[in-house]
Amino acid sequence: MMNKVLTSLNTFFFVILSVSIIFSLFSIPKLDVEETKSTRVNFYEVMQQEEKSLKTYPSNKKLKKEANSTYENNDKREIDNISKIPKFEINKSHLKNEISKIKLSRERKDILRVSTIIQNRISSIWIKPNSLSDTLSAKVLINLAPSGEILNFIMTEPSTNKSFNDSILSAMNKLSFFEEILVLERKLFEENFRNFKLVFKSSGEID
Amino acid sequence: MKKIFFIIGFLISNNVFSILEIEILKGSDNLSKIAFVPFGVEENIKEVYGSKISKYIQENLLLFGEFENLDKAEMLSYPSSEEDFYYRDWKVLGVDYSIIGKVNSINSFGSLSISYSLFNINRRIKILEGEIVGNEDNLKGISKIISNRVYEEITGLKGIFDTKLAYVINSNSDTYQMCISDIDGKNEQILFTSSAPIMSPDWSPDRKKIAYVSFENGLAEIFIQDLSSGKRESIQALGMTNSAPVWSPDGKSIALVVSFSGNPDIFLYSIRKKRLIRLTDHYGIDTEPSWSPDSKKIIFTSDRSGSPQLYEINTQSKRKKRLTRDGNYNARGRYFPDGKSIFFVHGNNGRFQIATKKITSRYIETLTSTSLDESPTISPNGNIIIYATKNGSNGYLGGITLDGKSRFSLPLKNGSVREPAWSPLLN
Structure with a gap:
């Protein structure tokens, strides 16, 4: 008799437990994220948004003040706007990534800018030999001082054409400085322009 | 020694880091500037032979507009041998190549020995030297041979001045x-x-x-x-x-x-x-x-x-x-x-x-x-x-x-x- 009572109690508690678990599962709030409403933030948009947000929401205090006033005024529209603020703050880590991306792209721009200046300077003094119908290529390694002075250069991969190689060496000997380097940050200089290569190409005069 | 360290340094850095490469495709529209220095002459030879040879070489090399020349009046010196040749004298004038030479007499029948040298001013090296034996009646022919050799050394192409x-x-x-x-x-x-x-x-x-x-x-x-x-x-x-x-x-x-x-x-x-x-x-x-x-x-x-x-x-x-x-x-x-x-x-x-x-x-x-x-x-x-x-x-x-x-x-x-x-x- 006693056993039967205990078994039925066990069953009862088990049922209660199961039901409570099921209820608790359904009671977890569901995140309502619609794919169509999500937007991707590009780094240039972040820049704009950053500026915008600074203008619209100058400080947290001001925001809270505004929020309070809106509560006081019982303006439902303003409450909706305030509710958007925390969403924006959630993306801060994303923003950090984007900012580092911006920094990288700025560095890349600096490298490209200086590379283009170097490219133009070499092109203005390199007298290419005439009538090179073959596609030739030669590489020159350059060692620069932070002042832009060419400390040394060496043709590491000469082409098969002697006059092509001679013309490159003649051009290189006309240069002693790359003053353009001076505008670069030291870190960028060390990483990219301390040692760099010039790849001279003759795509042929008749292409 | 300095160069060896430089190469080793480059090799190491090359392996550890990737090196920036800048591609150069376009060359300058400028022409190479050549100084045609009047050739010197031995004591018993007419001075005009020396100036004639350098003038003929200049006419040949400038014929197709492939080079620019340095005016004789602008030259700081007229060296006829390597001992008298100073690169700085030509570098300051923006010269790329300089041709010098000397006319020597072999015998009393008009046979001449003409020695010549070509210098690359930017690289500060002598890139060609030679000697031709000929007759004083054939200064143009001798000049064409020198012109062909100089042209080939500078451009890498065969000289065409005797075509x-x-x-x-x-x-x-x-x-x-x-x-x-x-x-x-x-x-x-x-x-x-x-x-x-x-x-x-x-x-x-x-x-x-x-x-x-x-x-x-x-x-x-x-x-x-x-x-x-x-x-x-x-x-x-x-x-x-x-x-x-x-x-x-x-x-x-x-x-x-x-x-x-x-x-x-x-x-x-x-x-x-x-x-x-x-x-x-x-x-x-x-x-x-x-x-x-x-x-x-x-x-x-x-x-x-x-x-x-x-x-x-x-x-x-x-x-x-x-x-x-x-x-x-x-x-x-x-x-x-x-x-x-x-x-x-x-x-x-x-x-x-x-x-x-x-x-x-x-x-x-x-x-x-x-x-x-x-x-x-x-x-x-x-x-x-x-x-x-x-x-x-x-x-x-x-x-x-x-x-x-x-x-x-x-x-x-x-x-x-x-x-x-x-x-x-x-x-």
Whole structure:
């Protein structure tokens, strides 16, 4: 008799437990994220948004003040706007990534800018030999001082054409400085322009 | 030692980090500047010999506008030997190369020994030196040899200052002259004069003969003229008219156009066997043949597609290939010495200009800016094209370097100049 009572109690508690678990599962709030409403933030948009947000929401205090006033005024529209603020703050880590991306792209721009200046300077003094119908290529390694002075250069991969190689060496000997380097940050200089290569190409005069 | 450390440093850094590479494709539009220093002379030799040699070398190297020269008045010194040569004197003047030399006497019969040196000022090294023995009567010839060597050292291309040009002068309406001259227009020789038109001269590979077309007997007839004896011989081909002769690179045969009953086709004529071999057989006009450098193919003009276009035929298999498609006029094709590209007359909107094209590519590059260009011929080193063009009714010879940096016209003759043909190099 006693056993039967205990078994039925066990069953009862088990049922209660199961039901409570099921209820608790359904009671977890569901995140309502619609794919169509999500937007991707590009780094240039972040820049704009950053500026915008600074203008619209100058400080947290001001925001809270505004929020309070809106509560006081019982303006439902303003409450909706305030509710958007925390969403924006959630993306801060994303923003950090984007900012580092911006920094990288700025560095890349600096490298490209200086590379283009170097490219133009070499092109203005390199007298290419005439009538090179073959596609030739030669590489020159350059060692620069932070002042832009060419400390040394060496043709590491000469082409098969002697006059092509001679013309490159003649051009290189006309240069002693790359003053353009001076505008670069030291870190960028060390990483990219301390040692760099010039790849001279003759795509042929008749292409 | 410093260099070794530098290389080791580079190798290490190369392996550890990736190195920035900057690509340089475009070269400068400037020309190399050369200082032609008057050659020094030995005590018992006329001073004018030294200045004449440097003047002739200067004239040669500046002939096609490929270099710039430093004015003699600007020179800080006139060194004639390496001991007296200071690089800084030339570096400050923006000079790229400097040529110096000295004339020494060998005997009392006018034999001279001329030593010369070429310096690369930017690299601060002597890149050429040599000595030539010759006679005082042949200073121009000696200068051409020095010019060729200097040109080859600077450009990597064979010097062409001892090559010749054949051309036709039409001095008035009924006088035609077949002429040859040095490439600078000097030492002109008239080979043949006729009241009937003369056209299409072409040099034999040994430079001893010239083939050309003459209408002296009423029809187009091919003659081969020996340059030393002046003797002329007609090719006894069987057709009604024979024209556009072009010597094969091995000198054994001539490609030509023979017209049987008014339909011109391309044939090969064996000089030794005096036999004709037909290459093309088409109702369209096939004309203006020219050999590939390896003698395996012939380029020709044909209107078989409805307009003049360039075709290539294999002389063995006789397989044909159309080479041009852009424009409604592409004619008078010739191969570059490397055989990879062609140059020709390209007609577009009433303008006829000299153009080039890689055989494997479709892209046509127009070289000239004049509008009535014809008969292009290329220097044996493949760097300069000379062509006939017109200024009003007067025909003259224009020229252009392939990099387009220099355009020039050859000295005017007494009459209209046409049909230039550049001689091969002397072996």
